[in-house]
Every structure is written in structure tokens, then in C-alpha cells.
Amino acid sequence: MKVAIFRYQGAQYTGVVQGDQVHAVAASFDELLAAAAPDPLGLTVPLAEVQLLPPVASSCRGVLCVGINYVEHQRESADAFEKTVPTDPIVFFKTPAALAGAYDPLPLDPGISTEFDWEVELGVVIGKAGRGIPRESAGDHVFGYTIVNDITARDAQKRHSQWHLGKNVEGCTPIGPWVVTVDELGYPPVLDLSLTVNGVRKQEANTRDMVFDIADQISIISRYVTLLPGDVLATGTPSGVGFTRRPPEFLRAGDVVETTIEEIGALRNTIAVPAGAALVGQAGAR
Structure with missing residues (x-):
């Protein structure tokens, strides 16, 4: 089942996507997490006639993100971050205010950052609460999977001791287009993921390449934090990000970013500049 949250003619609905249509359902996303029919x-309604919203529950506290979780990404970013492959997950948090819809324009204000970068990631939606979850039962707590583009303001990320501000620019992290339930994709899923900018392939990998797999992440994070239904884990990005390229590449107004994971779908976001923002020259992503 593909579960979406959408807006149609001014009203918001939860729905099930089949083909190129979405069927509104009586249950909310939160109620579906609790096994409502x-x-x-x-x-x-045809998908082409709706606005897809971030497919997160109203109870979602945000996105727990794992950094430097693919070996090749660790190698390409070693000069800036981790000199060796992490022995424990690097975890940071995105607030719900950072999220955007699957096809929303992204308001990347050059007054905030001139180094906005891309990161394709598999999102894991928690369906069952738990604390201290054993690795072998982690899959019992998964409701489904989605796509996250962990847009990052690299200059802010470097300037501040913590990553939080560079990872939380408001309305700049697209997620979606829907959640595919675990009964369709299985556990753990083995999926190809990729990202293009203006049709040029920038990232390509498979989820089997993670340093810490989904079971590791659920087990380790839940030692410290009770995971609740609706929480989302962003499981890390592979190599190919912009700031490690020579010369570095960053997103600029008009760029189109497509973020794809097989069996789930794709995000497609155009970079916009907020009204009143002053354009600043940037290294092109083309």
C-alpha cells in the first residue's frame, strides 16, 4: 500500500495511491499507523490534480538522521568530517518545519546559504513504539519507507559546531511522495537510490551499502530515545554530494533535483529563491 497525504480543492486528505490516482480514505495517517483499515x-482524484504533502503523521516529532553512513561518502568527505568509517552512528535531528512536499519548489535563500547541497536517503517510518529494541526485532517496528532529500546548507554546517542549523533550513527538505508499507517492500529492503540535478546523475548506490543498516539504527537509537509511531529515520546518503566535487557544486535558482528510490518513486523539486531574497553568485550544479 502506498499511503499519501494530499491537498485537493482546499481540503487535506489521507489516501491510498494506485497507479496515477489517489483514493481518499476515512482514516488519518496516524490511524493507519495504528492499523486502522x-x-x-x-x-x-488523479495525482496530477493534487498537491502531495509530506507523508508524515501529525504525531511525527521530526526526522532522526544518520550521517556518514556509506563508506564511499565517508571517503569523499573525510577532509571535512570523519577521517575513518564511524564505529557508532552519527545521529542528528530535523524538525517537521524543515520538511517539504515531493514536488514543492524549495526556497533556498542565498542570504542564508550559498552552498545548498543534495543528499538522497531512504526514509524509514516507525509504526510501533519501542525503547531498547533488540536488533533482531527491529523490523517489527517498521511501518514503511519513503524518500528524503536531506538538503544541507554546507557553509552553515561548517560554521557552527553542531550540524543542526545547516540541516534545518525551513521548508527545504523534501520527503515523499508517499510511504510504501513494509508488506510491499519487505524488511530489510534492498533498493537502488539515485539523484540527478538538471538530468545529470550525481548519486547512485544501493541500500545494502550502508555502514549501519536499518536494524542497527533502530536498535542503537532506541537505547536513548523511545521511538514512537510516526517517527522517521533518514538512513544516510551515498557518495556524490556537491561539496566534495572539484570544483564544488551547489544548487541554484532554476535547478531541478530528482531524487529516486526504486519501488518507491521519485521526488522532483525546482530550486526557487524566496521573494525579496538577493541573488548571490554560486558554483553551478550543471
Whole structure:
């Protein structure tokens, strides 16, 4: 089942996506997480006529993100971050305010950063609460999977001792387009993921290449934090990010970023400059 949250004619719905249509259901996303049946409301709409919103529960506290979780990404970024492959996960947090829809324009204000970068990641949606979850039962806590583009303001990330500000520019982290439930994709999923900028391939990998797999992440994070239904884990990005390229490449107004994970779908976001923002010259991503 593909579960989406969408806006149609001014109203917000939860729905089930089938082909190029979405069928509104009576249950909310939160209720579906609690195993409510997706009973139809009687409203079926072409996907082309709706706005897809971030597919997160109203109870979602944010996104728990794992950094430097692919070996090749560690190697390419060693001069800036970790000199060796991490022995424990690097975990940071994105607030719900950072999230954007699957096809929303991204308001990357050059007054905030001239070094906005891309990061394709598999998102894991928690469906069952737990603390101190054993690795062998981690899959029991997974509701489904989605796509995250962990847009990062690299200059802010470097300037501040913590990563939080560079990872939390408001409305700049697209997620979606929907959540594919675990019964469809299995556990753990083995999926190809990729990202293009203006049609040029920048990232390509497979989730099997993670340093800390989904079970590791759920088990380790839940030692410290009770995971709740609706929480999202962003499981790390592979190599190919912009700041490690020579010369570095960053996103600029008009760029189109497509973030794809097989069996889930794709995000497609155009970089926009907020009204009133002053354009600043940037290294092109083309």
C-alpha cells in the first residue's frame, strides 16, 4: 500500500495511491499507523490534480538522521568530517518545519546559504513504539519507507559546531511522495537510490551499502530515545554530494533535483529563491 497525504480543492486528505490516482480514505495517517483499515471515502482524484504533502503523521516529532553512513561518502568527505568509517552512528535531528512536499519548489535563500547541497536517503517510518529494541526485532517496528532529500546548507554546517542549523533550513527538505508499507517492500529492503540535478546523475548506490543498516539504527537509537509511531529515520546518503566535487557544486535558482528510490518513486523539486531574497553568485550544479 502506498499511503499519501494530499491537498485537493482546499481540503487535506489521507489516501491510498494506485497507479496515477489517489483514493481518499476515512482514516488519518496516524490511524493507519495504528492499523486502522483504509476504508474509502468515495473520492478518487488523479495525482496530477493534487498537491502531495509530506507523508508524515501529525504525531511525527521530526526526522532522526544518520550521517556518514556509506563508506564511499565517508571517503569523499573525510577532509571535512570523519577521517575513518564511524564505529557508532552519527545521529542528528530535523524538525517537521524543515520538511517539504515531493514536488514543492524549495526556497533556498542565498542570504542564508550559498552552498545548498543534495543528499538522497531512504526514509524509514516507525509504526510501533519501542525503547531498547533488540536488533533482531527491529523490523517489527517498521511501518514503511519513503524518500528524503536531506538538503544541507554546507557553509552553515561548517560554521557552527553542531550540524543542526545547516540541516534545518525551513521548508527545504523534501520527503515523499508517499510511504510504501513494509508488506510491499519487505524488511530489510534492498533498493537502488539515485539523484540527478538538471538530468545529470550525481548519486547512485544501493541500500545494502550502508555502514549501519536499518536494524542497527533502530536498535542503537532506541537505547536513548523511545521511538514512537510516526517517527522517521533518514538512513544516510551515498557518495556524490556537491561539496566534495572539484570544483564544488551547489544548487541554484532554476535547478531541478530528482531524487529516486526504486519501488518507491521519485521526488522532483525546482530550486526557487524566496521573494525579496538577493541573488548571490554560486558554483553551478550543471
